[in-house]
Amino acid sequence: MPIGSTPLPRPPAAPPARTPAAPSSRTTAPAAPPSRPGKSVRPAARPEWLALKTHAVKVGPMHLRDMFKADDRRGSKMCAEAMGTGIYLDYSKNRVTDETLQLLFKLAAASEVTQKRDAMFAGHKINTTENRAVLHVALRAPKTATINVDGRNVVPDVHAVLDQMMAFAGKIRSGEWRGNSGRRIRNVINIGIGGSDLGPVMACEALKAYSQRELTFRFISNVDGADFHEATRDLDPGETVFIICSKTFTTLETLTNANAAKQWVVTTMRDPKAVAKHFVAVSTNEEEVKKFGIDPANMFRFWDWVGGRYSMDSAIGLSTMIAIGPENFRAMLAGFHAMDNHFRTAPAERNLPMLMGMLAIWNNNFLFGAETVAVLPYSNYLKRFPAYLQQLTMESNGKHIDLEGMPVAFETGPIYWGEPGTNGQHSFYQLIHQGTRLIPCDLIGFCQPVDGSSAEQHDLLMANLFAQGEALAFGRTPEQAIADGVPAALAPFHVCQGNRPSNTLLAEKLTPQTLGALVALYEHMVFVQGVVWNIDSFDQFGVELGKHLAKGTAAEIAAPRAAKTTRDSSTSALIKRYQRFRKAT
Numbered sequence: 001m002p003i004g005s006t007p008l009p010r011p012p013a014a015p016p017a018r019t020p021a022a023p024s025s026r027t028t029a030p031a032a033p034p035s036r037p038g039k040s041v042r043p044a045a046r047p048e049w050l051a052l053k054t055h056a057v058k059v060g061p062m063h064l065r066d067m068f069k070a071d072d073r074r075g076s077k078m079c080a081e082a083m084g085t086g087i088y089l090d091y092s093k094n095r096v097t098d099e100t101l102q103l104l105f106k107l108a109a110a111s112e113v114t115q116k117r118d119a120m121f122a123g124h125k126i127n128t129t130e131n132r133a134v135l136h137v138a139l140r141a142p143k144t145a146t147i148n149v150d151g152r153n154v155v156p157d158v159h160a161v162l163d164q165m166m167a168f169a170g171k172i173r174s175g176e177w178r179g180n181s182g183r184r185i186r187n188v189i190n191i192g193i194g195g196s197d198l199g200p201v202m203a204c205e206a207l208k209a210y211s212q213r214e215l216t217f218r219f220i221s222n223v224d225g226a227d228f229h230e231a232t233r234d235l236d237p238g239e240t241v242f243i244i245c246s247k248t249f250t251t252l253e254t255l256t257n258a259n260a261a262k263q264w265v266v267t268t269m270r271d272p273k274a275v276a277k278h279f280v281a282v283s284t285n286e287e288e289v290k291k292f293g294i295d296p297a298n299m300f301r302f303w304d305w306v307g308g309r310y311s312m313d314s315a316i317g318l319s320t321m322i323a324i325g326p327e328n329f330r331a332m333l334a335g336f337h338a339m340d341n342h343f344r345t346a347p348a349e350r351n352l353p354m355l356m357g358m359l360a361i362w363n364n365n366f367l368f369g370a371e372t373v374a375v376l377p378y379s380n381y382l383k384r385f386p387a388y389l390q391q392l393t394m395e396s397n398g399k400h401i402d403l404e405g406m407p408v409a410f411e412t413g414p415i416y417w418g419e420p421g422t423n424g425q426h427s428f429y430q431l432i433h434q435g436t437r438l439i440p441c442d443l444i445g446f447c448q449p450v451d452g453s454s455a456e457q458h459d460l461l462m463a464n465l466f467a468q469g470e471a472l473a474f475g476r477t478p479e480q481a482i483a484d485g486v487p488a489a490l491a492p493f494h495v496c497q498g499n500r501p502s503n504t505l506l507a508e509k510l511t512p513q514t515l516g517a518l519v520a521l522y523e524h525m526v527f528v529q530g531v532v533w534n535i536d537s538f539d540q541f542g543v544e545l546g547k548h549l550a551k552g553t554a555a556e557i558a559a560p561r562a563a564k565t566t567r568d569s570s571t572s573a574l575i576k577r578y579q580r581f582r583k584a585t
């Protein structure tokens with residue numbers, strides 16, 4: 001589809017036959033999806049949705065060049081700041097008009113985004129497939145707040161765990177906490193996967209400049225033993241503490257790595273009692289933690305109303321707190337909370353999560369059918385941010401069944417990916433600028449560097465960010481290429497069509513507070529999208545199938561080669577071949 005010219009809006013998807021999707025026997029989802037009598041919500045059948053479809057036909061042919069020419073205040077009009085967070089969003093380089101925004105807000109209103117947002121903040125069980133409240137916002141609520149779940153105010157529980165974390169973090173940072181042989185702890189290793197890994201990894205990297213540099217932080221997630229080996233090979237177990245992070249404490253990867261760690265510590269130190277000084281747990285499952293051999297006094301709790309991918313500000317953030325210190329951790333929570341307040345109170349047209357959520361819906365469902373979003377942080381410290389966002393966005397909104405158990409009639413969660421600028425510029429940006437696909441971009445930058453990097457170098461970094469947004473939007477015409485000295489015959493190759501949409505997020509400095517606000521912005525953006533698509537953004541039954549199959553496959557691999565298999569011919573031939581060569585080596 002030619003991007004710079006007139007992308008025809010996709011033909012309206014024929015609403016699928018409204019037959020309920022067959023419930024999977026492998027998941028723990030309730031057999032009958034929660035029904036909401038009298039509330040048959042079909043987003044694609046809403047008049048507001050259809051109005052956007054019609055409107056997209058009008059906007060499709062427009063070019064950002066002309067939109068900017070027609071209104072020289074566009075750049076200062078189509079922007080908003082989330083007060084109290086320091087985060088500024090320029091969305092003027094999206095292919096939208098004022099009318100588009102009004103229509104998007106009407107769709108949000110018809111979808112009851114604000115009512116559902118309020119229900120989430122009030123602790124209602126909006127994760128209907130799992131019958132759970134969704135209360136990551138309680139993790140950063142001030143001590144004085146009241147948020148009830150099943151009649152119990154959960155805020156004091158949150159603060160009690162924060163106090164426990166602060167005490168432990170303080171002891172590791174000061175050297176008061178000693179290993180089994182009396183030595184000071186110098187290495188902190190987080191063992192967890194998914195939400196029990198990606199948030200801490202990202203935050204520790206993002207806030208490295210604020211961290212206690214004498215301590216080494218490592219993260220083990222993969223069941224591939226290489227991950228464990230590389231993380232521990234040069235460390236002394238006597239100076240190492242493991243934080244075993246698992247909401248369920250049953251996850252195969254985490255338990256396998258935790259057992260490997262226990263064996264490493266106990267055999268190297270020749271003392272089974274060493275576990276007490278070298279292992280702590282973060283979990284909701286006290287029984288399994290005890291079974292593993294960790295004293296519940298060294299367990300940091302969280303609750304079923306915290307989703308794994310929404311947990312980096314819970315006790316799952318213990319490694320982050322040890323790295324940056326309790327005060328900085330509190331500042332990060334304050335940043336989260338400031339964005340929560342902004343999301344709760346700002347009107348739609350100045351509400352960053354609402355704007356970003358609805359603009360992404362516009363790109364995904366109406367104008368372009370954009371299948372992906374590139375997240376391009378112009379900060380090397382944010383190099384793990386795209387990976388973090390992948391779980392947040394794709395595990396949340398990668399759903400094809402709506403809240404009533406029916407297949408959706410439109411695309412849901414786009415694919416999020418990215419790399420920090422400027423590295424990506426010398427790699428995949430070519431495709432974004434001149435390829436045939438439309439890839440909306442989120443450019444993220446900061447006005448001040450956090451480290452010792454010079455002002456000149458930071459100016460260069462930011463010059464690249466601004467230049468990329470400009471190039472994406474306005475491109476380069478054949479006339480401009482020729483005026484720049486390109487021979488006429490080569491001009492077509494130098495043309496960049498432009499009209500590629502982007503958001504620019506700008507903050508003063510990458511501080512703990514800013515990071516909290518930035519993550520909360522994306523959390524709430526995901527929420528807005530999920531509400532409009534009428535899906536459950538808080539379950540993840542899709543990941544269960546692979547887990548379930550892997551257990552059976554592992555048993556089959558361990559069985560003799562001649563053993564009977566019930567698998568398909570491809571998988572069973574692969575297993576047999578693996579068994580043959582595994583034996584040979």
Ligand code: F6P
Nearest residue numbers: 194195196246247248251308543
């Ligand atoms: O990968 C699926 C998942 O269920 C994620 O949602 C979760 O963050 C991760 O596994 C880890 O789960 P746990 O914290 O229970 O070990």
